[in-house]
Amino acid sequence: MTATHELPAIAIIGAGPSGLAMVRWLNAKGLKAVVFEAADGLGGQWNPAGAHTATWPGMRTNTSRVMTAFSDMDHPEGTPVYPTREQMHAYLQAYADRFDLAGAIRFGCRVEGLARKEGGWRLDWRTEQGSQSARFERVIVATGRQIKAEVPQILGLDGFSGRLGTRHTSAYDGPADWQDASVLVAGCSISALEIAAELAHHADRVTVAYRRQRYVLPKQIVGVPTDHVMFTRVAALMAEKFPPEAVAEGLKAQVLKVAGNPADWGAQVPHDNVFAAGITQSQGFLPAVSEGRIATRPWIERIEGDTVRFADGSAERVDGLLFGTGYTLSLPFLAPEIAETLQLDPVGMDLFAQTFHPDLPGLAFVGLYELLGPYLPVLELQARWVAETLARPELLPAGEQMAQAIAATPPEFKRPPAVPMNALAVIFARLLGAEPAFGDWPRLERALAVGPLSPASFRLSGPDAQDDAPARTAAAAAAFGHIVSDALTPEEQGMLGALAAE
CATH class of the missing domain: 3.50.50.60 (FAD/NAD(P)-binding domain)
Incomplete structure (x- = not known):
């Protein structure tokens, strides 16, 4: 076994959309990470050469280009409403180039083991040169949900x-x-x-x-x-x-x-x-x-x-x-003790907010849920929240609070077949402090209420707010002739009234 030295304190497993968003936001908080990717290129499912890709030539997304993007970068002008696999792969490559992420990725590194070690985590991986191992203070699992076909x-x-x-x-x-x-x-x-x-x-x-x-x-x-x-x-x-x-x-x-x-x-x-x-x-x-x-x-x-x-x-x-x-959740590299703590099964695992377990400090899981709707806005919100908690640990709820939340979750909601993306996006945005309040944005109230949950709308307030987020949020809502007026319809007024009623 060859020990590898001089690595950052944080390891990320997977260089798909989750892993890319994760390393980008860790960098933004001044935290360095190394990404272990089994394939020879980034992109996860969108990498045509990836061993586990479930995409095919010419396949198109089932979510729009507006909602299949991160908040920092739109698709190039001329991209169709539903991008192809090849366009999605190019988008992720451009995202990595824009934020200089490739230098953090170690391609051709297949993770084979993750276990506790000395208050941190030992990661074992294999390359063409053989097996290697290192200890990390923090590990983020971002391998994706669609790996093992059922x-x-x-x-x-x-x-x-x-x-x-x-x-x-x-x-x-x-x-x-x-x-x-x-x-x-x-x-x-x-x-x-x-x-x-x-x-x-x-x-x-x-x-x-x-x-x-x-x-x-x-x-x-x-x-x-x-x-x-x-x-x-x-x-x-x-x-x-x-x-x-x-x-x-x-x-x-x-x-x-x-x-x-x-x-x-x-x-x-x-x-x-x-x-x-x-x-x-x-x-x-x-x-x-x-x-x-x-x-x-x-x-x-x-x-x-x-x-x-x-x-x-x-x-x-x-x-x-x-x-x-569909697919079964597959994390074969987890030590049995970790899998048992998580109550890992082919459908899911016990986590606080789909991310942390109170008995596994320093270990996080990003993007391992099945969503109904667009993934990238949700993945980015989760990555931002994880990065924020690593930069400011006081933001993470206490272990007892997380354990109580897990225990209080009804069994039928612990392993849902799919989570609506808007439900999970709002949860992550609240945890991050980036969910915009309607009253703070009167000109955007309709766009925020009944328009798309565009990535830009989560940059209006809270950490990493952007000056151009209001204009980009309005543009996303108005795309395709959808929300082109500020005036709420009577039906929309009724829905907001029902929400405001005690």
Whole structure:
């Protein structure tokens, strides 16, 4: 084992969006870190050459360019509403260049162990030259949530004999392999539906099977990106104040208004409660179903050779199976004692504000949650908060307070299938002291209430406030012709009034 010396006191595992935001904000607080990245380049999922990338050539984001950015840097002029994988990778590379982050990254370093050592943490990693180890005072795990693909156990799956075999959507690399084939896509995730919609233009037949029919939002609503309309501050605040049943009814009404009921398009019937059903997104899936280019089925009961039998008794012969069934949380390098303390399982772990554990001081986890909606604004807020607590430890709640918060969390909320991005963004912004108060910004009240939670809106006040943040917040809200007037509508006035009422 070779000991490595003269390293900063802080280590970050992963150079994807979380790790890049983390080292950028540590630098801003005068704190130096070293980033360990297994791949030969940065970008995480957006790195086409990364071993764990689940993206494919020409793939586009399902969140808008305004909301798929950090607060310090917009996408270049001319970027489409939904950037491609290649444009996202270029954006992250430009971000690293702008803030001189590459010098902190050690590429080709695969972390294999993390354990306690002498009041700090021992990190073990492997390079082409062999194994190395060092002690750090602080370690930040930013490896990402979508690493280990999940394929469900299905009777007969191992014996599937279709000519194209089985694979997870994380291994999908475009429609060429599926040309003129009969394809079964299993799952109702965004990736599953987006891939099915793409294959509907190339394959001979596309069928989608899922355990439950989710409500399906389009990527744009009357020309406005859905993430500008659905993930608002008002929605997050109302979800905190009102009973879950009332919030579910309100959300369902909004979804039906902009997207309709999947059953009316010819898909399966979703659960009446929108939270029980879940929400997914795809611009082309429901239209393809209504046109007969995609068939939908309930979940798979068993597989017999190249024949798939479904729970409703129907059956279909297929050439290939694609599983869009998500990912399990995988942190194999954690020492067993750490994993046990965290109550780590394939779905999640026990953390205060998705970040810290009171019994693991000096260890933080960034970006290891599953979000519904844009990631980058939330990742940046979390990174800013972590950096702030490392620069000013008195800002971090006491261990007892964190333990009480973890214990008080109802079991059903400890491992949610996905967290709405606006809910988590508001939580991190409050912890950071960067959540703008409506009353402090009367000209921006409407933009802040019902406009997008743009990254710039979290630079209005608190640490690292920017002089141009008001103008950039207004511009983000007005993008695509969305919030172009300061005047609240009667409906919006009613929502704000309901929030203000005791």
